[in-house]
Amino acid sequence: MEPAPLTESNHKAWSNLRIVLSIAGAFLLFLFALDLMTSSLQHLGKNVAETILLATSNPFTGLFIGLLITAMLQSSSTTTSLVVALVASGSITIQSAIPIIMGANIGTTITSTIVSLGFINKRKEFRRAVAAGTYHDFFNILTTVVLFPLEYYYGFLSSLSVWISSFFFTPTVAPVENTVSHFWVGFSPVIDFLLEEIPSAFFLGFVALVLLFGSILIFRRLISNLLKAKSPELFARFFFKNQFKSFMWGLLTTAAIRSSTITTSVVVPIVAKKIASLKQAAPFIMGANVGTTITAFIAAMLNANTSGAISIAIAHFLFNFIGVLLFFPIPVLRKLPMALAEGLGKLTLKYRLVGFVYILVTFFFIPFSLIYFNQDSVKTYNLGYEELNAAGQVVPYRVMVRINARTLSGEWTRYDGDQTTEPILIYPMSVKNNTLFLGKQMFRFSRPGFCWDGEDKHGKFKSCIQEILPRMDVAGQAFDSVYMAQITYPHATDSVTHRYYMSSAYKILLQHEVLAPRKAPTVVEKLTRFGME
Numbered sequence: 001m002e003p004a005p006l007t008e009s010n011h012k013a014w015s016n017l018r019i020v021l022s023i024a025g026a027f028l029l030f031l032f033a034l035d036l037m038t039s040s041l042q043h044l045g046k047n048v049a050e051t052i053l054l055a056t057s058n059p060f061t062g063l064f065i066g067l068l069i070t071a072m073l074q075s076s077s078t079t080t081s082l083v084v085a086l087v088a089s090g091s092i093t094i095q096s097a098i099p100i101i102m103g104a105n106i107g108t109t110i111t112s113t114i115v116s117l118g119f120i121n122k123r124k125e126f127r128r129a130v131a132a133g134t135y136h137d138f139f140n141i142l143t144t145v146v147l148f149p150l151e152y153y154y155g156f157l158s159s160l161s162v163w164i165s166s167f168f169f170t171p172t173v174a175p176v177e178n179t180v181s182h183f184w185v186g187f188s189p190v191i192d193f194l195l196e197e198i199p200s201a202f203f204l205g206f207v208a209l210v211l212l213f214g215s216i217l218i219f220r221r222l223i224s225n226l227l228k229a230k231s232p233e234l235f236a237r238f239f240f241k242n243q244f245k246s247f248m249w250g251l252l253t254t255a256a257i258r259s260s261t262i263t264t265s266v267v268v269p270i271v272a273k274k275i276a277s278l279k280q281a282a283p284f285i286m287g288a289n290v291g292t293t294i295t296a297f298i299a300a301m302l303n304a305n306t307s308g309a310i311s312i313a314i315a316h317f318l319f320n321f322i323g324v325l326l327f328f329p330i331p332v333l334r335k336l337p338m339a340l341a342e343g344l345g346k347l348t349l350k351y352r353l354v355g356f357v358y359i360l361v362t363f364f365f366i367p368f369s370l371i372y373f374n375q376d377s378v379k380t381y382n383l384g385y386e387e388l389n390a391a392g393q394v395v396p397y398r399v400m401v402r403i404n405a406r407t408l409s410g411e412w413t414r415y416d417g418d419q420t421t422e423p424i425l426i427y428p429m430s431v432k433n434n435t436l437f438l439g440k441q442m443f444r445f446s447r448p449g450f451c452w453d454g455e456d457k458h459g460k461f462k463s464c465i466q467e468i469l470p471r472m473d474v475a476g477q478a479f480d481s482v483y484m485a486q487i488t489y490p491h492a493t494d495s496v497t498h499r500y501y502m503s504s505a506y507k508i509l510l511q512h513e514v515l516a517p518r519k520a521p522t523v524v525e526k527l528t529r530f531g532m533e
Helices: 008-042 049-058 059-073 075-089 094-107 110-117 123-156 156-163 187-197 203-228 232-239 244-258 262-270 278-290 293-302 309-329 331-350 352-373
Strands: 377-390 394-404 409-416 423-432 435-438 441-444 449-457 459-474 477-488 497-503 507-515 522-532
Touching: 008 187, 008 203, 049 094, 059 075, 059 094, 059 123, 059 352, 075 293, 075 309, 075 394, 094 123, 094 156, 094 309, 094 409, 110 262, 123 156, 123 262, 123 309, 123 331, 123 352, 156 309, 187 522, 203 423, 232 244, 232 435, 244 262, 244 278, 262 278, 262 377, 278 309, 293 309, 309 331, 331 352, 394 423, 441 449, 441 459, 459 497, 459 507, 459 522
Parallel strands: none
Antiparallel strands: 377 394, 377 522, 394 409, 409 423, 423 435, 435 441, 449 459, 459 477, 477 497, 497 507, 507 522
16 A cells, blocks of 8 residues: 655645754754763863963953854854853853853854845945944944943942842852763763763863854754745834834844844845835844843753853843843934944945955954953962861962952962862952952951951851051061951850951962960961962
8 A cells, every 4th residue: 555645734744843853953952062061161171270261361351252252153152152151160250251241242243244245246235234234233332332341340240140140049159060960861971971981071072062053053044944935025024013023023033043143144135125124123133132142041051050150141131131221212322323333334335345344343453452452451369378277287279369450350269289280169359448359258458446247167257357567478478568357256166266367469368377265376377479470
């Protein structure tokens, strides 16, 4: 008996099922790649985390790294997923990651700009194409111009995202551990087998990046084919009916595709051919900018027990959402990116070379210039310490402090042992109003007699500034204005008191003593080496 021929309805049903299965497969590949990425980052060799921290300690460098990687990959989703994995693995802090996220938002706009240059031989359409292609650029550039200084000087986005995430997750330090929580238990045996059988975590990280990028490309191709099946006129009439509907469709379609690159690139020929105006398409592009943040949230779900991963996903959303709040509801500001895009379109029509010069200046010359003029903005201290452990043995450890000279914020990274090893803890640090914040602890550089309360793993304590030493010689160095604080634990069973000697100039610990009743002070922690880069 011969099988019945496929009817048109059956063929359509099978085609739809194949698309659904392809999308589901691409999504599983995306999750597996993220899981493998985080796992491999946590197993990278010596000095890798330190190298990443050094590269991203300058916010301008971080901004350019995000811009350049995204411009090359033409996918902000890949970059943001990688950043979330880096934060989750403890390789970088939220403060270092946010400039990379900002750069990724600018870098992803290069695709629509390049698409617009494809109309260079069509004079009537070229001006409108460039205006549509660069609107996304100017929207993200202006948002960065507003938010980057706020983050650079005040930690606006990092503080706000951590505060929001604290309502759902307990804030934690960024520990660098070799324990991985897999998104799905089915991934666990495969990833653990790969980590065990393939010794090179760098190679596994590269494979994860390729798989991550490949899964996003599959999504793009599937959705692009669906969009091409519809006529541009029908597309424009359906998606650009009114401003709010245009914004929501931009958000929803980009969230489904997980790539603002393709949704914004589709808009360029529609505006170029006058099927829709730039004014109608602008809300769609804004919505696409918000919709693309779904990728960071999916990546953060892999590390839901790591508050840093959740915080950076929230920061990515806040960056794009605040941009919408600035340039969507306020009429005067709404016209600004549109006026800049249309002005560039007119200028490019008159001088064709302007479009290529714009790409070189925006995506390469300006970022390199910012890095060059701010290369001395970050100071690095290499500190060596000796600590008395519970067994009474003196053990060395090393601390690397990176601090922005202007904002007085950075990272404090601890390494076990005096030799170069992998970091065991990364604390965000900042100095505000003569107060040092290190993780969840703080130290006040105030007048003698000033006291404050706190709590650590030993319980609640009371800390008071006892005196300010004009000079203290430690590790072969003379330190001026050394603050000595005495800390007591009122509810502790013993009556041990701790003394901390802190350098006012460098905001580092010089010595830690323990005072027991009727005994001489015991030095339990002391600076043994001080180096500055």
